[in-house]
Amino acid sequence: MASISFKSVIPCSTASRGDVMYRTTCGLIAASLVTFAACSRDPATRTREYIASGDAFARAGKYREASVEYRNAIKVTPTSAEAHEKLADAAARAQDPQTAAGAILRVAELKPDDPAAQIRAASLYLLAGRYEDARDRAVAAVESDRADANAHLVLAQALAGLHDAARSEKELREAVRLAPKAPEPLVAVGSFHWAASRTADAETAFRKAVSLGPQHVAANQALALFFMATGRPADAEPLWRVVAASPQGLPFALVDYLVAMNRLADAEQALGDLIAREPTRDGASVRLAAVQYARGDRRDAAHATLRAMLERNPHSVPALLLQARFFQAEQRLDAALRAAQAAAAADPKHAEAALVEGEIHAALRDDVRALRAFETASRLNPKDASPHLAIARVRMRQGQAVEAVMAADRAAALRPDDPALRLLLIEALANSNQRARAIEEAQSAIARWPKAAGLHVQLAGLQATEGRTEQARRELSAALEIDPTSIAALAAVAELDVRAGRGQAALAAIDNRLRRQPDDPALLLLAARTHAAVGQYDKAETTLRRLVHDNPSNLDAFSALGRLYLATGRLDEAREQFERIARDDKKAGAGTMVGMILEAQHRRDEAQRAFERALETNPRAGVAANNLAWLYQEQGRLDDALRWALVAKDELHNMPEAKDTLGWTHVRREEYGEALPLLAAIVEARPDNPLYRYHLGYAYWKTGAVSRAREELRRALGSKDSFSARKEAEQLLSEMDADPRNASR
Known part of the structure; x- marks a missing residue:
């Protein structure tokens, strides 16, 4: 196809009358078209147009659209500092920190002599922990304007990050000298003194900063945090009120303080005011639900608050994650999983959503999906130790000791100041038969965190395995002195006592704890097992019966009771007693036990009827549902088997026994x-x-x-x-x- 030219569109012929006028008209039209084309290709004009369009979007609060226009301007003129500056601001407001950060750093490159640009870049590097880069940018800012107090302030912070305390303090003093009436340098000086444990100097600096700026957010916040850390929370309250009330402040600061003080009713009242304001409505709603739930007697209100929030904004990730946490605490794991998956779908890049989803899969014993979710969380936030911690726990449960150690090592490296992670690493090492390293890690951790009770318990277990009983007892005594409520320490002491023939001493210690916590299932199970270990089968039986009555899905208690009857050869007697109890049992525990005993006696038809009766009493009795499903599938009653296998899977939280029953029924x-x-x-x-x-x-x-x-x-x-x-x-x-x-x- 031939190209179409201006000449073919506008034939400037000279053959007709009015030649001069026509030719002139043709020339003007052609010239205007050429001028238009030239203008449309002029980079400066196009850049200005894109920036103007972005500005219009920004004024309308449409920051994502504004960002697109500023990017278009940058494509035309990559060296436009103005476009990069405006992109940084719009991206930050659009909650796109990665784009904002890139734009800030590019501005610093384009404007090397602009102190403000260098300070902004240095501040960004400080947040990222890149202290050398922060120092270099701050030095450039100081060299551009030695009278800029902010430049000296940022340089001081970078030097502190590089552990150059002397030069850092020198720069701080220079910042104070240059801006003697500004609160910011004094806040930095106070923070420097506080980090150096010079608390009196820190308090003096913070107080002076507040006196210079009574409404200054950072000054009030710094002094409030100082009061909280030094045991003066009452003095912090008026400061938090200033921080929360300031237009540039933190609107939830007072609420968070009230929650920390366990003043939940006051926090709920304060949140009511914040919900009434459009900018803080969603954040306040999520916090209100959390406060209501924490109050215990307001859990229905908490769920209602979240439902209202999600009706307004069904894709709110914070609300969905909090809802998942609520359901998880209530053992409504399927509902929790749906909420977590909705959060992950709403924001596929949200690391916490992936982490929570993985935790719920792990609670459901769906290890494959749990590990997949944890790997996603780690990829989304490589600096977070929590996914590696969760992976280690799953691998330990699977018996994959080497993989557990690798994951625990990664977690401990990312969070070296967390004793809980060191505890997990020690446990993983012990399970992988690396006892020497496990003991070395435990001793090193105790030297660093002498008040971590779990570390003492872990070391005691390692010592007991090597026959060093007295050393183990000393560690357990230390653990119980630190945490008198530790069931793990109590169980370890009881085991040592039973092995040493001091069963009565073990029982006395457990009974003493039960007087303070008479309804704790873990403590009751420990008591039952200890009674059985010393031959007090009647007391063990009484306690286990109570546990299965209170919770018909407590598989540990059912298993312990079944083993007790098998060990003592009392299946017939036990069955008769449970049959009598089952007549009035409203929770199906006794009926389930009758069925299990009949199964052990190979009386399968009678066992089936017992499970059926138990499920008539309580259609959600997990153990009865699992066992009945197995019996039904053996008979070919596959629809009935599937129905009860699904109930068992839900109630037993995907325990392997229930998953196997369901899987085999599908087969x-x-x-x-x-x-x-x-x-x-x-x-x-x-x-x-x-x-x-x-x-x-x-x-x-x-x-x-x-x-x-x-x-x-x-x-x-x-x-x-x-x-x-x-x-x-x-x-x-x-x-x-x-x-x-x-x-x-």
């Missing part, structure tokens, strides 16, 4: 797509369980994945543990090996 229903993820997850979580491996191998075989099936069956049969399906596993593997079609599969 029996030929629903392999649903079965395989469940069975694969529990094999990963419990790789040493041969029955779980058999079920997974069978599912693989049914889907044609013969090599995977063969691997799982061989590992199941290679286990030293007995399991009910060993003969079936042997037969299936034999058939697979005998079939020539499987030779290459």
Whole structure:
């Protein structure tokens, strides 16, 4: 196709009358078109137009749109400092810190002699912990204007980060000299003295800063924090009120102070005022829900506050995460997971959303999804130790000791000042048979954190394993002196006492604690196990019966009670007693126990009826639902089995036993797509369980994945543990090996 020129559009012919006028008109039109084209290609004009458009969006509060226009200006003129400055401001207001930071640093490069640009870049480097870069920018600012107090102030902070205290203090004094009436240098001086433990000098500087600027936010905040840290919280309250009331302040400062003082009713009242204001409504609503929930008797109100907030803004990540936390605390784990997943969907780059989702998957014993979520959280926030801590806990539960140590090491490196992370590392090392390093880490940690009770308990366990009983007892005594409520320390002492033939001393200590905490399930379970260990089976039985009555889904208590009856050969007597209790039991615990005893006696039809009656009493009794589902699937009643297997999965929070029942039920229903993820997850979580491996191998075989099936069956049969399906596993593997079609599969 031929190109179209101006000439072809406007033929400047000379053949007609009026030639001169026509030619002149043609010339003017052509000239105007050429001028327009030239203007449209002029970079300076286009840059100004984009900046003007961005300014219009910014004035309308549309900062994301403004950012787009400023970026367009930068594409045309990459060296436009004005465009970069305006992009930095718009991006910050649009909550896009990464773009804002990049623009700030570019402005500093474009304006090397501008102290304000250098100070802003230096401040950014300070926030990132890049103290050398901050120092270099601050030095440039000082050299540009030695009378700029802010330049000296930022340089002092950079030098402090580089541990050059002498030069830092010198720059601070220069900043105060240059701006003797400004609060900011005095706040920095006070912070410097406080970090050096010169508290009297720090207080003097902070007080002077407040006297110079009675409404100055940073000065009031610094003095308030100082009072809080030095045990004078009442003196801090008026300062927090100034910080909260200032238009440039922190509107939630007073609320956070009231919560810290446990003045929850006052905090709730203060939040009511903030909810009435549009700019603080959403943030205040989330805080109000948290305060209401913390009050205990206001939990329904807390849920209502969050629901109202989410109706107004269904994609609020803070509200969704708080809702997930509420549900998690109430053991409503499926609802918690939905809320966490909604938060992650609303903001896929939100690291905390991924972390919370992973924590809930872990609580549901869905380790595969939990680990995936934790890895996402770590990728989104590489400096956060929490995902690595969570990964270590999951790996420890799975028995993958080496992986647990690696994750715990990463967590401890990211947060070296956290004794809880060191405790986890020690536990992981102990589980991986690296006892020498575990003891070394424990002793080093105790020297650093002598008041961390858990560290003393951990070291005591390591010492007891090596036969150093007296040393272990000293560590446990120290732990109980630090934390008299520690059940872990009490349990460790009880174990040592029982081994030494001092069972009565162990029981006396536990009974003494029970007088103060009579309803603590963990303490009651410890008491029952200790009674059984010293041969007091009646007392152990009484306590375990109470636990299963109070919570029909307490699998630990059911298992302990079942082992007790098997050990004492009293299944018939126990069954008769539980049958009598079950007639009036409103929680299904006794009926569930009857069914379990009948199963142990191989009276499966009667066991089935017992579980059915228990579920008539309480349709959410998790153990009864799991066992009934298993019996139903054995009979081919697969729809009924699926119904109760789903209940068990919900109530037992995805415990491997419940997941296996559900997964195997799906296999029996030929629903392999649903079965395989469940069975694969529990094999990963419990790789040493041969029955779980058999079920997974069978599912693989049914889907044609013969090599995977063969691997799982061989590992199941290679286990030293007995399991009910060993003969079936042997037969299936034999058939697979005998079939020539499987030779290459």
